[in-house]
Amino acid sequence: xxxxxxxxxxxxxxxxxxxxxxxxxxxxxxxxxxxxxxxxxxxxxxxxxxxxxxxxxxxxxxxxxxxxxxxxxxxxxxxxxxxxxxxxxxxxxxxxxxxxxxxxxxxxxxxxxxxxxxxxxxxxxxxxxxxxxxxxxxxxxxxxxxxxxxxxxxxxxxxxxxxxxxxxxxxxxxxxxxxxxxxxxxxxxx
Numbered sequence: 001x002x003x004x005x006x007x008x009x010x011x012x013x014x015x016x017x018x019x020x021x022x023x024x025x026x027x028x029x030x031x032x033x034x035x036x037x038x039x040x041x042x043x044x045x046x047x048x049x050x051x052x053x054x055x056x057x058x059x060x061x062x063x064x065x066x067x068x069x070x071x072x073x074x075x076x077x078x079x080x081x082x083x084x085x086x087x088x089x090x091x092x093x094x095x096x097x098x099x100x101x102x103x104x105x106x107x108x109x110x111x112x113x114x115x116x117x118x119x120x121x122x123x124x125x126x127x128x129x130x131x132x133x134x135x136x137x138x139x140x141x142x143x144x145x146x147x148x149x150x151x152x153x154x155x156x157x158x159x160x161x162x163x164x165x166x167x168x169x170x171x172x173x174x175x176x177x178x179x180x181x182x183x184x185x186x187x188x189x190x
Contacts, residue, residue, distance in 0.1 A: 002027070002074025003097025004170060007084055007148050009138055011112035012102040012155045013162065014078035020163050022076040025170065030071060031078040036063040061086055068096055081137075084144040093148055098173045100166050101149035106135045108156045 004021065006014040015031050022029035036059055037043060047056045060080055067077055074097075083089050093099045110131050146152070151169045153162055 002174070003068060003071070003093075004074075004076045004166075005093040005097055005099045005148075006076070006078050006102055007093070007099060007145055008081065008102035008155060009104070009109050009134065009141065009145075010081045011109045012081075012104050013112075013159070014102055017102060017155075017159065017162055017166070018076045018078035020159060021166060021170075024163060024167060025076065028071055028075040029078070030067050030075055032060065032063050032067060032083065033078075033080045035067055036060060036080075039063070039066075057082065057085060061089055064089055064092060068092075081141070084141060084148045090144065090148040094150070098151070098170060099149050100169065101145040101152045102155035102162070103145070103152050104155040106131065106138055109138070110134050 004025070004027070006018050006021075008014055015034075018031065019029050021027075033044070040047065040059065042050075044056065047059065051059075060083055064077075064079070064083060067075070071077075077097075079093075083093075113134070150173070151166070153165050155162060157165075
């Protein structure tokens with residue numbers, strides 16, 4: 001299956017990079033959060049208010065499987081930041097394509113989130129301020145991003161450089177490597 005999954009924290013650039021990669025690789029692009037919200041007809045805030053984070057996470061997992069079914073011929077997938085919380089999701093992505101972790105420091109992520117007007121539409125995960133929340137969430141999820149990833153790319157670099165690096169990984173993977181035979185998460189591009 002020709003699925004390229006991008007994982008990482010909010011504001012790591014998954015959607016922006018994903019759209020560019022999809023265009024460059026001639027593949028469809030899907031953002032799992034946007035897919036979920038369009039199908040459900042509610043915002044993340046509304047889903048969390050009505051079903052809690054566990055309800056949202058269950059919908060997020062179902063969306064991942066649905067995206068893979070709808071795009072069985074392949075696509076570039078920008079995942080939600082918390083998709084790696086479920087071991088099933090990490091295993092599913094590794095088994096159905098190549099997974100790239102877009103890694104960025106907390107300072108870069110909070111700076112990007114501070115510039116994003118949609119930031120206020122996403123409910124807080126911890127009830128803390130943005131910087132403290134991002135630091136805590138990243139500390140908790142970092143091992144999970146690493147466990148999911150075949151490759152890790154420094155997401156604080158330029159968009160062109162990030163895309164070039166991922167495209168190199170993709171071409172090598174498509175040229176004969178399988179997801180199971182791909183380098184471990186320690187294979188860094190920075």
